[in-house]
Amino acid sequence: MERFVLTDAQWAKMAPHCLGKPGDRGRSGSDNRLFVEAVLWIARTGSPWRDLPPIFGKWNSVYVRFRDWVRADVFQRLFDACSDEPDLEYAMVDATIVKVHRHGQGAKGGLRARPSAARKAA
Secondary structure, three states: OOOOOOOHHHHHHHHHHOOOOOOOOOOOOOOHHHHHHHHHHHHHHOOOHHHOOHHHOOHHHHHHHHHHHHHOOHHHHHHHHHOOOOOOOOOOOOOOOOOOOHHHHOOOOOOOOOOOHHHHHO
């Protein structure tokens, strides 16, 4: 059994907003939850679509379905359905300090206003 990201409670909120449910007319998806997990895997890892693990299905089919859902604003509805109770499980705090080089601060030896060449010629 693979480890997935979505809990059953989160999926219960998202399921009514998905396209291709068994009761819908037309083409239905084989497993909407697995598809959403595939999209979350891509978002988490930052990998290209071609590197999608085979457990999620053919990468091209998943990508085409992703594009269809983007055009239909399904992901916005899924986000709205799940954002009422943020669990902050994946929140990160960055405490890095980045110092600016002294030239960027205007310290001695940094950028100076120089008179233009036209003034020197006059």
